[in-house]
Amino acid sequence: MAVREAEPVGSLQEVKEAGLDREDLLGIYRNMLITRGIEERGHILYKQGKIPGSFYTGRGNEAAAVGVATAMGPNDVGTPLHRDMGVHITRGVEPWRIFAQYMGREDGPTRGRDGNVHMAVPELGLHPMVSHLPAMLPVATGMALAFKIRGDHRVAVGWFGEGAAARGDAHEAMNFAGVRRLPVVFVCDNNQWAYSTPTYLSYPIEHVADRAAAYGFEGVVVDGTDVLAVYRETKRAIELARAGGGPTLVECLSLRMEGHAVHDDAFYVPKEMFEQWAAHDPIERYRAWLYQHAGLAEDEEDDITAGVKRLLIDSLERADQSPLPDPSGLEQGVFASPEDLDTPHHK
Amino acid sequence: MAELTYIQAISEGLRQEMRRDPRVFVMGEDVGVYGGAFKVTLGFQEEFGAWRVIDTPLSETAIVGGATGAALMGMRPVAEMQFADFISCAWDHLVTVAAKQFFRAHTPVPIVVRLPSGGGFSGGPFHSQNPESSFAHIPGLKIACPATPEDAKGLLASAIEDPNPVLYFEHKHLYRRIKAEVPEERYTIPFGQARVHRPGDDAVVVTWGAMVHTASEAAEQLAAEGFEAEVLDLRTVVPWDRQRVLESVRRTSKVLVLHEDTRTGGFGAEIAATIAEQAFEHLDAPVMRVAAPDTPVPFSPPLEKAFIPQVEDVVSALRDLAAY
Numbered sequence: 001m002a003v004r005e006a007e008p009v010g011s012l013q014e015v016k017e018a019g020l021d022r023e024d025l026l027g028i029y030r031n032m033l034i035t036r037g038i039e040e041r042g043h044i045l046y047k048q049g050k051i052p053g054s055f056y057t058g059r060g061n062e063a064a065a066v067g068v069a070t071a072m073g074p075n076d077v078g079t080p081l082h083r084d085m086g087v088h089i090t091r092g093v094e095p096w097r098i099f100a101q102y103m104g105r106e107d108g109p110t111r112g113r114d115g116n117v118h119m120a121v122p123e124l125g126l127h128p129m130v131s132h133l134p135a136m137l138p139v140a141t142g143m144a145l146a147f148k149i150r151g152d153h154r155v156a157v158g159w160f161g162e163g164a165a166a167r168g169d170a171h172e173a174m175n176f177a178g179v180r181r182l183p184v185v186f187v188c189d190n191n192q193w194a195y196s197t198p199t200y201l202s203y204p205i206e207h208v209a210d211r212a213a214a215y216g217f218e219g220v221v222v223d224g225t226d227v228l229a230v231y232r233e234t235k236r237a238i239e240l241a242r243a244g245g246g247p248t249l250v251e252c253l254s255l256r257m258e259g260h261a262v263h264d265d266a267f268y269v270p271k272e273m274f275e276q277w278a279a280h281d282p283i284e285r286y287r288a289w290l291y292q293h294a295g296l297a298e299d300e301e302d303d304i305t306a307g308v309k310r311l312l313i314d315s316l317e318r319a320d321q322s323p324l325p326d327p328s329g330l331e332q333g334v335f336a337s338p339e340d341l342d343t344p345h346h347k
Numbered sequence: 348m349a350e351l352t353y354i355q356a357i358s359e360g361l362r363q364e365m366r367r368d369p370r371v372f373v374m375g376e377d378v379g380v381y382g383g384a385f386k387v388t389l390g391f392q393e394e395f396g397a398w399r400v401i402d403t404p405l406s407e408t409a410i411v412g413g414a415t416g417a418a419l420m421g422m423r424p425v426a427e428m429q430f431a432d433f434i435s436c437a438w439d440h441l442v443t444v445a446a447k448q449f450f451r452a453h454t455p456v457p458i459v460v461r462l463p464s465g466g467g468f469s470g471g472p473f474h475s476q477n478p479e480s481s482f483a484h485i486p487g488l489k490i491a492c493p494a495t496p497e498d499a500k501g502l503l504a505s506a507i508e509d510p511n512p513v514l515y516f517e518h519k520h521l522y523r524r525i526k527a528e529v530p531e532e533r534y535t536i537p538f539g540q541a542r543v544h545r546p547g548d549d550a551v552v553v554t555w556g557a558m559v560h561t562a563s564e565a566a567e568q569l570a571a572e573g574f575e576a577e578v579l580d581l582r583t584v585v586p587w588d589r590q591r592v593l594e595s596v597r598r599t600s601k602v603l604v605l606h607e608d609t610r611t612g613g614f615g616a617e618i619a620a621t622i623a624e625q626a627f628e629h630l631d632a633p634v635m636r637v638a639a640p641d642t643p644v645p646f647s648p649p650l651e652k653a654f655i656p657q658v659e660d661v662v663s664a665l666r667d668l669a670a671y
Contacts, residue, residue: 118451128448128452135439139416139419141413143419145416146417150422169412176403334486335449335489337510
């Protein structure tokens with residue numbers, strides 16, 4: 001079972017066959033713009049001293065994140081990571097809550113208990129990452145195990161990076177999922193740099209997806225800047241899993257266009273590499289495709305852009321009104337009470 | 348009431364929970380076809396099927412991480428570590444993911460990890476440990492350490508019902524060594540309520556797990572000399588029954604804290620510190636500790652005997668307290 005390298009997406013017809021109508025296509029564009037817009041504004045807030053701690057972005061990964069999330073069904077679940085803001089946006093997390101999270105406010109999904117992208121809204125099928133990557137892969141595998149035991153037609157998506165692929169968690173999760181043919185899709189955001197570590201110091205093979213064969217399922221490498229190709233390949237993997245066909249490893253290749261976090265200027269990444277990948281900016285690329293294949297008109301684009309801008313301004317305002325958490329409540333909420341189990345995702 | 352061994356009580360309790368709640372399932376190494384290394388789940392796969400009694404690869408991380416994911420999706424996983432010692436391989440998943448999940452995301456993680464623990468049969472450094480103190484330091488984890496068949500069954504039911512990650516330490520040396528009447532119907536024993544294993548007013552031994560029996564034997568020996576020590580079984584280390592311990596301290600004024608885990612940073616130190624903070628004026632003697640020395644658990648019988656607190660060690664400590 002050799003790794004498959006996915007073709008880029010060409011025509012509108014091909015996209016329609018993959019299940020997306022024009023409205024969906026514009027929605028994807030909007031989600032990518034919101035994703036980048038949140039992170040750009042977050043960066044400014046950070047520099048203004050309004051965001052404590054550190055700040056991470058997924059610039060360059062917008063297509064991979066939005067593409068995968070668009071392919072997920074409403075009852076599917078996932079464990080997105082720090083380059084996957086687009087997943088939260090696509091699943092419907094309101095941007096003001098993300099700004100509130102950044103600023104450590106009460107209305108962020110973790111109510112100030114955790115920071116930056118360490119968040120998720122479980123009601124939308126997402127569960128928050130931890131810093132220890134790829135610790136969420138065994139968790140996603142366990143979610144898929146629950147679906148398999150109950151016979152639910154649901155799929156779990158677990159994200160990891162090419163750096164985290166070196167850790168044992170990735171192996172244990174994929175091996176167990178392969179043995180039990182669990183409905184889980186492993187998505188590798190391969191942005192080519194694990195902090196300052198290049199791929200050739202992370203793994204000795206051509207693709208991370210080559211490893212899938214060792215676990216008895218298919219690996220596919222897709223251009224992570226091509227949102228529609230990511231969508232098509234992930235959709236295929238998710239539907240295979242839903243039908244009982246077991247896991248797939250989808251490796252989305254992109255470049256981390258900024259440092260590991262804002263403090264890191266990424267001096268170790270060759271300039272030519274940035275230049276080469278800047279020419280493949282996922283949003284620009286998709287915008288050009290929409291003009292060429294989906295008849296996007298200028299006024300239509302202006303409407304979308306203006307709508308996103310308004311949304312982000314309103315969101316920032318609303319987030320800024322969210323209170324800081326009350327320290328007197330710190331020790332409550334370490335342990336759950338029986339009534340805390342009474343939530344939709346626990347039923 | 349039926350007379351059950353400690354291990355039979357665990358099996359019986361687990362079987363009852365699986366019969367009453369379809370969300371409860373078991374996963375671990377060799378738990379299915381083989382029935383578990385100690386046979387706790389013997390016959391379970393025949394009754395509940397291969398998808399509720401799941402044989403996993405040798406993958407502690409996938410077991411505990413997987414249990415966490417399944418719990419987030421509404422299941423009630425009971426994961427088995429073949430030996431408590433192997434939980435070190437899943438430390439990250441307990442401590443980083445499961446313990447902190449509710450605090451961060453407000454999503455409960457109702458998992459139970461069964462941990463066959465403890466020494467006394469030359470298991471050596473990797474099959475004999477009592478690592479409960481390490482986990483007691485982690486906010487978000489609960490810890491049960493039953494000492495009797497009745498508690499083994501009732502605490503297991505509570506652990507499965509609990510909306511938090513629970514480490515259930517079952518002492519291997521008690522498995523087939525102790526037997527007692529156990530109610531046949533389902534019952535729960537609440538966490539955080541200590542139990543008087545043996546009454547006494549001259550001193551109190553605060554302990555849990557297999558050491559309850561060691562303490563009890565020692566107390567019997569001293570009773571012949573007219574010194575009556577209470578043996579207070581904590582039953583759960585997190586939460587622990589501070590109130591009840593402090594009551595006994597005030598009543599007896601002399602305290603021995605006893606555990607099979609190693610001494611430095613052991614949970615006994617936390618108990619001793621709490622007593623010093625909250626009941627200092629009631630003490631007639633320093634709080635004493637008997638615990639294993641700060642070494643790995645040794646293999647050879649004379650070394651292991653020197654490692655695990657023995658009845659004579661407890662007798663000697665109680666004599667010191669009596670004479671103080």
